[in-house]
Amino acid sequence: MKSHTQSLLAESLNALKQQGVVPADFEARIQVDRTKDSSHGDFATNLAMMLTKAARKNPREIAQLIIDNLPESNHVEKVEIAGPGFINFFIDDNALANQLMQALASDTLGLILPESQTVVVDYSSPNLAKEMHVGHLRSTIIGDSIVRSLEFMGHNVIRQNHVGDWGTQFGMLLAYMEELRAANGEQAQMELSDLENFYRAAKVRFDESTDFANQARKLVVALQSGDKYCNKLWREFNDISLSHCHEIYQRLGVSLTRKDVRGESAYNADLEQVVAELDAQGLLSESNGAKVVFQPEFKNKEGEPLPVIIQKADGGYLYATSDMAAMRYRSNVLKADRALYFVDLRQALHFQQVFKLAKTAKFVREEMSFEHMGFGTMNGADGRPFKTRSGGVVKLIDLLKEADIRALDLVRSKNPDMDEAELTEIARVVGIASVKYADLSKNRTSDYIFSFEQMLSFEGNTAPYLLYAYTRVVGIFKRAQDVDLTGATIVLEHEREKALGTKLAQFGEVMDRVVDKGQPHALCAYLFELAGAFSSFYEACPVLAADTEAQKKSRLLLAKLTAKTLKQGLSLLGLETLERM
Ligand code: ARG
Numbered sequence: 001m002k003s004h005t006q007s008l009l010a011e012s013l014n015a016l017k018q019q020g021v022v023p024a025d026f027e028a029r030i031q032v033d034r035t036k037d038s039s040h041g042d043f044a045t046n047l048a049m050m051l052t053k054a055a056r057k058n059p060r061e062i063a064q065l066i067i068d069n070l071p072e073s074n075h076v077e078k079v080e081i082a083g084p085g086f087i088n089f090f091i092d093d094n095a096l097a098n099q100l101m102q103a104l105a106s107d108t109l110g111l112i113l114p115e116s117q118t119v120v121v122d123y124s125s126p127n128l129a130k131e132m133h134v135g136h137l138r139s140t141i142i143g144d145s146i147v148r149s150l151e152f153m154g155h156n157v158i159r160q161n162h163v164g165d166w167g168t169q170f171g172m173l174l175a176y177m178e179e180l181r182a183a184n185g186e187q188a189q190m191e192l193s194d195l196e197n198f199y200r201a202a203k204v205r206f207d208e209s210t211d212f213a214n215q216a217r218k219l220v221v222a223l224q225s226g227d228k229y230c231n232k233l234w235r236e237f238n239d240i241s242l243s244h245c246h247e248i249y250q251r252l253g254v255s256l257t258r259k260d261v262r263g264e265s266a267y268n269a270d271l272e273q274v275v276a277e278l279d280a281q282g283l284l285s286e287s288n289g290a291k292v293v294f295q296p297e298f299k300n301k302e303g304e305p306l307p308v309i310i311q312k313a314d315g316g317y318l319y320a321t322s323d324m325a326a327m328r329y330r331s332n333v334l335k336a337d338r339a340l341y342f343v344d345l346r347q348a349l350h351f352q353q354v355f356k357l358a359k360t361a362k363f364v365r366e367e368m369s370f371e372h373m374g375f376g377t378m379n380g381a382d383g384r385p386f387k388t389r390s391g392g393v394v395k396l397i398d399l400l401k402e403a404d405i406r407a408l409d410l411v412r413s414k415n416p417d418m419d420e421a422e423l424t425e426i427a428r429v430v431g432i433a434s435v436k437y438a439d440l441s442k443n444r445t446s447d448y449i450f451s452f453e454q455m456l457s458f459e460g461n462t463a464p465y466l467l468y469a470y471t472r473v474v475g476i477f478k479r480a481q482d483v484d485l486t487g488a489t490i491v492l493e494h495e496r497e498k499a500l501g502t503k504l505a506q507f508g509e510v511m512d513r514v515v516d517k518g519q520p521h522a523l524c525a526y527l528f529e530l531a532g533a534f535s536s537f538y539e540a541c542p543v544l545a546a547d548t549e550a551q552k553k554s555r556l557l558l559a560k561l562t563a564k565t566l567k568q569g570l571s572l573l574g575l576e577t578l579e580r581m
Pocket residue numbers: 122125126127162163164323326341343
């Protein structure tokens with residue numbers, strides 16, 4: 001309906017151009033928004049205000065001309081001018097009911113799909129030297145919900161897990177692996193089951209023994225120059241480390257597979273070329289022996305230039321160097337239209353710098369869009385970055401285990417008589433959903449306080465509330481199994497039926513925003529409002545005890561579409577639903 005309204009306005013504007021009211025070359029972006037209050041209709045536009053200068057008339061006058069030139073549409077009941085010159089559109093109830101019927105019959109809830117694009121999504125991307133910690137939760141969860149949403153909207157998505165699998169720390173880890181193997185043979189395999197301890201122990205050895213440290217340095221050099229033995233060790237290490245990550249993905253219901261891993265090391269062979277090409281274009285400068293690029297728009301607070309470091313004085317390459325190579329690959333090999341990076345906001349400057357440089361150096365197609373979808377920090381109750389009681393980083397796996405235990409307590413307290421197997425399964429779904437939803441429902445760019453109490457509450461915009469709301473809607477059908485809905489249709493009579501119908505019709509608009517801006521919280525807020533609209537409807541409009549058979553069926557269809565929309569929406573967020581809880 002929103003795009004329909006937009007196209008009506010576009011036609012009217014064209015007519016005004018032909019009549020010479022608006023200059024023919026005037027380019028207007030026609031903005032149409034949902035109204036906040038139904039007394040202002042369903043949609044409003046400020047188009048008249050946008051045209052005042054070009055048409056040299058006052059906005060209300062132009063608004064009237066726009067209305068006079070709108071093509072006939074049986075979707076629109078009436079159009080009004082409001083305030084200084086807003087135009088309000090009231091959508092016809094039958095047209096709305098038709099839209100809902102189409103949504104019911106469609107696999108994609110009747111969405112009008114945009115032109116399909118190829119979109120690279122860089123997310124999760126942990127460093128493999130250590131175990132995944134809570135810092136990786138946000139990237140993984142938010143990225144995955146955007147991936148699901150983009151695919152639902154018909155885009156071709158290429159997941160890229162840009163893991164940190166390269167760098168000097170690997171020398172230390174390989175040296176330690178070597179040492180353990182020499183001492184206990186295959187036993188070393190076992191030690192790696194706890195990467196965190198492994199890393200710590202390796203670091204201790206590195207700091208206490210110069211021999212060890214020297215061996216570590218030697219191994220890095222050997223690794224980088226392609227030494228077979230070192231590469232074998234390195235691959236074994238990464239393989240174990242990655243299997244830790246995938247255990248977590250699986251537990252979280254995240255859609256990343258091993259095929260999606262393309263880490264920093266995948267770009268090794270290109271790095272020399274990156275430097276050579278920047279050099280050939282005269283973009284490189286030298287700073288303390290390092291090769292860097294200065295870009296005039298990047299300065300620190302003191303006004304001093306902030307370079308991108310491309311190659312260290314000792315010849316080593318950096319994070320930025322592999323990102324330059326990765327961008328080129330994403331543009332020229334993967335041929336993406338967009339590349340989205342779900343990475344901590346603290347890396348914002350890095351991305352601004354490399355995005356800019358890649359365009360300047362023509363490493364990427366000019367029209368391709370690179371978007372850093374940054375996110376804030378997950379904090380503990382004290383407002384500081386989330387830590388264990390003893391001040392260490394919280395391992396993701398421990399956090400998920402705790403969520404599971406707490407969810408089990410919660411579900412058991414609500415269902416004291418439920419059998420253990422069902423309790424456990426419900427708790428698994430609720431626990432994971434709560435952790436994910438708490439993250440997804442916050443504005444991506446803000447920091448947020450991680451709180452088990454809040455995320456496991458049945459009140460407010462939480463996973464338990466929504467999952468429970470879903471079971472209630474589904475429960476209505478269970479009691480209406482004998483009602484035959486073939487040939488039934490939706491008729492919107494009661495004010496709350498209309499309000500629910502209007503909410504249901506907004507799903508597509510919300511999804512546009514989710515994929516354009518990378519904002520799953522918009523979908524969360526929508527589902528929360530939808531559940532609220534359904535409760536208000538259900539309070540005022542009896543379904544099974546409706547006045548007539550036709551009314552009962554119409555209301556059942558509304559409930560059915562609500563269930564379908566909730567389930568689809570939750571699944572796009574990466575949440576499973578339950579039939580009872
Ligand atoms: N491994 C990095 C980290 O843990 C994130 C990588 C993000 N992606 C990228 N293309 N730079 O901070």
